[in-house]
Amino acid sequence: MKIYIKNHPFHYEIENITRLFFPYEKLQVVKFIDNEITEYESPYILTEINDEISVTVNFRNFQKTETTTKTEDEKENERLISSVLYNLLTEYTGIKMPWGMITGIRPVKYFRNLKENYSEEYAKEYFKNSYFVSDEKINLAKITEKYEKDIINSSKENSFSLYVSIPFCPSRCSYCSFVSQSVARTKHLIEPYVDLLCKEIEYTGNIAKENNLHLETVYIGGGTPTTLNPNQLEKMIKAINSSFNMETCREFTVEAGRPDTITADKLKVLKDNGVTRISINPQTLNDSVLEKIGRKHTAQNALEMFDLAGTYDFNCTNADLIAGLPTDTVESFAHSLDKLVEKNLENITVHTLSIKRSADYTEQGLTTNKEDAERTGKMLQYAEETLFNKGYVPYYLYRQSRMVGNFENVGWSKVGKEGLYNVFIMDETHSILACGAGGATKLKNHQTNCLTRIFNYKFPYEYIDHFDEILNRKDKVNNFFKELK
Ligand code: SF4
Known part of the structure; x- marks a missing residue:
């Protein structure tokens, strides 16, 4: 589909609005001025600003033009042209977006x-x-x-959080878009990876100390950190504990994402070394759906892991569910949620399926339609009602592109048990120093409110091969804080 952008700079927003309604369509944006183009290739959308704002939608069975008055305010003109397009596409598709035309902003x-x-x-x-x-x-x-x-208000100006990335998983989930590598192909990289990661952690700890930074939270994610064996896990966590001032740290999370990677030995290592929060993420407790998403564990395995984790008395245990997984029904989603609620977990995060371009689902040609959106909406409604009734509150919320039905991901928590790191990263409250492959350091300048991003190499083999460059990039972090003083 062609989107013509005539005499205005708002192509980004116009494309985003169109993507809300046509997430899998190939869109071609054509920008031009005045009468450079006079014939349009159908199906198309023509958006223009001249004496007034005008949008034409020309599809095979739907042709309509709407106009509105232009203002002196450019920002408002952007919203107006977006809203004319949004309303035309709503009329054409009959779909009302839950978040309306909010795109690209939290x-x-x-x-x-x-x-x-x-x-x-x-x-x-x-x-x-x-x-x-x-x-x-x-x-x-x-x-x-x-x-x-x-x-957010509890964070100070020199506060930061530490993110450590373990980009290995036992197998790849069909919806995954991360750089995570299945251990079947990369097992031999884990040991050298952990050794170098410990060096990067130590290097980063020195930078934090030199600049008098105040550690708020630690989050070890990935991937699946519990893919590491107990010795590797212990080595990495001890490197963190000895490199940073942990006295100020209010939360230490390890994503024990996949139930099939968790053992009593590993949980003991986490508990003994100061981890306060773990996350076990079955995504569904329906065995046939688990199999379809590429998981190697059953619902029963996951439930047993929650019981086992319960015996270690972490301050907080989180579970993730995904609404909208292919072949999952509203009833089976409700059953999954009910089972987790029965475990009396402190946190339950309810995601909406998002089919990113790099996911296996995309390669398999999976798309979703209006019925999928309605089914997902019912799941989320059930989750919201149930979790409110059981004393959970929503404490962070974010949206991604290509989410089924354009819904949202919500972190639910018992009051006082919220996952702090999740809020800090989503709100961009303070700097995040990231270690490991795929990690993105985000440096916050509180004066300008701007973020500077410094990326590590994506894949473990690149990380290992270019480790000197990883440390060079960390020097930029040091320079950033020095220049702020
Ligand atoms: S557990 Fe997470 S990171 Fe690993 S493959 Fe599945 S979705 Fe990707």
């Missing part, structure tokens, strides 16, 4: 900005009337903002 952060600059009432009205967000999602944003705010 809804809760945006809600907070509006609330702080005007009022909560204004924020709600603006979401509803200017962005067409549904009442249910406005309410979700409002409640999430309330629980997120206190966590």
Whole structure:
């Protein structure tokens, strides 16, 4: 489909709005001025700003042009042209987006900005009337903002969090878009990887100390960190404990993502070395769906791991579920959620399936339709009602591209047990220093509110082969903090 952009610079937003409705369509954006192009290739969307704002949608069975008055404010013109297109595509598809035409911005952060600059009432009205967000999602944003705010405010100007990446997994899930490598092919890289990772951790710890940074949280993610054996896990965690001032650290998370990688030995290593929060992520407790997503464990295995983890008395145990997995039904999703709620976990994160370009699902040609969106919507509604009833509150929320039905991911928590790191990273509250392959360091300048990103190599073999360069890039982190002083 061609999207013509005539006499305006808002191609990014116009493409995003179109993608909401046509996530799998190949879109070609054509920018031009005045009458450079007079014939358009159907099917097409023509957006233009001249004396007025005008949008034409020309599909085989639907042709319509709508106009609106131009303003002096460029930002408002961007919103106006987007909203004309959004309303035309809503009319054509019959689909009402839960988050309206909000794309590319974090809804809760945006809600907070509006609330702080005007009022909560204004924020709600603006979401509803200017962005067409549904009442249910406005309410979700409002409640999430309330629980997120206190966590954000608890961070200091020199605060930072540490992220450590373990990009290995026992097998690759069909929906995965991360760089994670299946251990079947990369087992031999784990030992050298962990050795170098410990060096990078130590190097980073020195930078943190030299610049008097205040460690708030540690998050070991991936991948599946518990793919490491107990000795490797212990070595890595001890490297963290000896390299950073852990006295200020308020939360230490290890993603024990895949139940088939967890053992009593590993849980003991985590507990004995100061880990306070673990995450076990079955994504569904339906065996046939587990098999279809490429998991090598059963629902029963996952439930047993929650029981085993319970005996180690971590401050917080999290579980992840995904709504919208292929072949999962509303009833089976509800059953999965109920089983997790029965375990009385402190955190339950409910994701919406997002089919990214690099996922196996995309290669297999999997797409989703209106019925999938409706089914996913019912799952999320069930989750919301159940979790509220059981005393959980939403404390962070984010959205990704190509999510089924354009819904959201929500972290639910018992009050006081929120996952701090999740809020800090999503809100971009403070700097995140990242170690390991695929890690992205984000340096926050509180004066300008800008983030500088420094990327590590993506794959473990690149990380091992170019380790000197990894340390060189860490020197840029040091320079950043020195220049801030
Ligand atoms: S466990 Fe996570 S990182 Fe590993 S393959 Fe599955 S989705 Fe990807």
